[in-house]
Amino acid sequence: MGKQWKEKLGILGTPPAGYARVAKSARRSSPSSLAVLVTGAAGFVGTHASLALKRRGDGVLGLDNFNRYYDPSLKRARHRVLERAGVFVVEGDVNDAALLRKLFDVVPFSHVLHLAAQAGVRYAMQNPASYVHSNVGGFVTLLEACKSANPQPALVWASSSSVYGLNSKVPFSEKDRTDQPASLYAATKKAGEEIAHSYNHIHGLSITALRFFTVYGPWGRPDMAYFFFTKDILKGKLITIFQSPDCGTVARDFTYIDDIVKGCLAALDTAKKSTGSGGKKKGPAQFRVFNLGNTSPVPVSELVAILEKLLKVKAKKKVLPMPANGDVKFTHANISLAHRDLGYRPATDLETGLRKFVKWYLDFYSKKSSW
Ligand SMILES: NC(=O)c1ccc[n+]([C@@H]2O[C@H](COP(=O)([O-])OP(=O)(O)OC[C@H]3O[C@@H](n4cnc5c(N)ncnc54)[C@H](O)[C@@H]3O)[C@@H](O)[C@H]2O)c1
Numbered sequence: 001m002g003k004q005w006k007e008k009l010g011i012l013g014t015p016p017a018g019y020a021r022v023a024k025s026a027r028r029s030s031p032s033s034l035a036v037l038v039t040g041a042a043g044f045v046g047t048h049a050s051l052a053l054k055r056r057g058d059g060v061l062g063l064d065n066f067n068r069y070y071d072p073s074l075k076r077a078r079h080r081v082l083e084r085a086g087v088f089v090v091e092g093d094v095n096d097a098a099l100l101r102k103l104f105d106v107v108p109f110s111h112v113l114h115l116a117a118q119a120g121v122r123y124a125m126q127n128p129a130s131y132v133h134s135n136v137g138g139f140v141t142l143l144e145a146c147k148s149a150n151p152q153p154a155l156v157w158a159s160s161s162s163v164y165g166l167n168s169k170v171p172f173s174e175k176d177r178t179d180q181p182a183s184l185y186a187a188t189k190k191a192g193e194e195i196a197h198s199y200n201h202i203h204g205l206s207i208t209a210l211r212f213f214t215v216y217g218p219w220g221r222p223d224m225a226y227f228f229f230t231k232d233i234l235k236g237k238l239i240t241i242f243q244s245p246d247c248g249t250v251a252r253d254f255t256y257i258d259d260i261v262k263g264c265l266a267a268l269d270t271a272k273k274s275t276g277s278g279g280k281k282k283g284p285a286q287f288r289v290f291n292l293g294n295t296s297p298v299p300v301s302e303l304v305a306i307l308e309k310l311l312k313v314k315a316k317k318k319v320l321p322m323p324a325n326g327d328v329k330f331t332h333a334n335i336s337l338a339h340r341d342l343g344y345r346p347a348t349d350l351e352t353g354l355r356k357f358v359k360w361y362l363d364f365y366s367k368k369s370s371w
């Protein structure tokens with residue numbers, strides 16, 4: 001068991017190069033800055049959040065299993081950007097309890113930003129086990145590690161707008177019902193919220209769940225519609241726009257990555273300390289849930305029109321009824337709670353954000369080998 005993580009951290013030899021890199025990466029610039037373990041650091045949100053934390057002087061250590069759900073070369077390219085910024089990413093799985101123990105032994109993390117997950121709504125039809133593995137099993141393994149750590153870190157983690165499921169009352173408020181998930185992905189995120197509550201209640205862990213609403217931007221996820229629409233429009237391939245079965249508009253509260261990152265950092269900064277220590281609870285701890293959205297849903301057809309304008313290419317498109325694939329018709333965030341408690345105020349409209357995405361996309365895919 002021990003050998004595996006030692007190899008992963010590169011700490012078999014002397015001097016312990018891997019250990020030194022972990023310690024350096026996690027070093028704070030001042031006693032008041034944070035020491036954050038970012039899981040899913042080579043992912044879309046994880047990369048942006050890690051860079052933002054590092055830029056302002058926090059210590060950051062990344063963890064990611066670099067799985068093949070989407071093009072791993074994109075994750076490797078993000079990883080190179082992180083390394084250049086001084087963020088060390090340990091290659092490992094959140095299900096690896098021994099590895100997590102070691103990381104918590106090496107670094108007294110003040111916070112964990114948990115972003116590692118099997119994302120994507122529709123892929124759950126193909127590979128349900130991967131959702132249970134990462135979003136339920138992996139989350140519990142991480143919570144166990146947080147529970148046993150001394151000091152216990154405050155945890156901020158990514159839930160999802162998908163927990164609102166078939167709820168049709170919009171805009172979605174945190175108090176609205178979330179007991180009708182439309183996909184296994186949503187069900188595992190909802191399960192995560194309930195599991196998190198139990199660790200808060202029993203072990204005094206300070207926990208904040210952030211319900212992200214369809215995040216987009218540079219370094220984004222190739223499985224998401226705005227990303228593969230861009231690719232397919234440029235290639236002259238047919239794209240499919242889903243229409244809801246009642247012929248109504250399908251729309252999303254698309255939220256730009258920089259706004260999401262600001263919300264994540266504000267959640268970390270306002271998180272109160274956990275009240276447990278080494279597995280023992282000392283008092284009631286903070287448990288929070290926030291929507292992080294953009295408050296302005298845009299129809300998918302409008303998303304495509306903006307992409308056509310920015311790419312200067314007319315899309316070949318067809319409109320089909322939405323298949324029973326886990327998608328929901330409409331998302332719209334009420335963000336008053338995040339505004340009140342986190343000072344969260346999204347600042348990027350869809351066209352401005354997509355312009356930045358398209359610029360990155362064209363640059364990245366024209367010079368991919370040099371990243
Ligand atoms: N992007 C969105 O629109 C969106 C919306 C709502 C919620 N979320 C949630 O936000 C978080 C980040 O999403 P993202 O868009 O950056 O996704 P992403 O897939 O780009 O990032 C997730 C990262 O976690 C890693 N990972 C997955 N399982 C792992 C495991 N078991 N151990 C270690 N690493 C693992 C992956 O390799 C990946 O790099 C996820 O929890 C996702 O469910 C995202």
Ligand SMILES: O=C(O)[C@H]1O[C@H](OP(=O)(O)OP(=O)(O)OC[C@H]2O[C@@H](n3ccc(=O)[nH]c3=O)[C@H](O)[C@@H]2O)[C@H](O)[C@@H](O)[C@H]1O
Pocket residue numbers: 119120121159160161162163212213214215223224225226240241242243250251252300322327328329
């Ligand atoms: O906020 C979330 O909680 C979720 O956000 C994201 O899911 P979604 O909002 O479903 O984004 P995405 O797949 O880009 O589809 C966008 C729109 O395009 C429509 N869509 C999709 C494919 C297609 O071929 N045609 C189409 O019209 C489709 O019907 C939809 O209306 C994350 O992937 C997910 O991880 C999750 O966390």
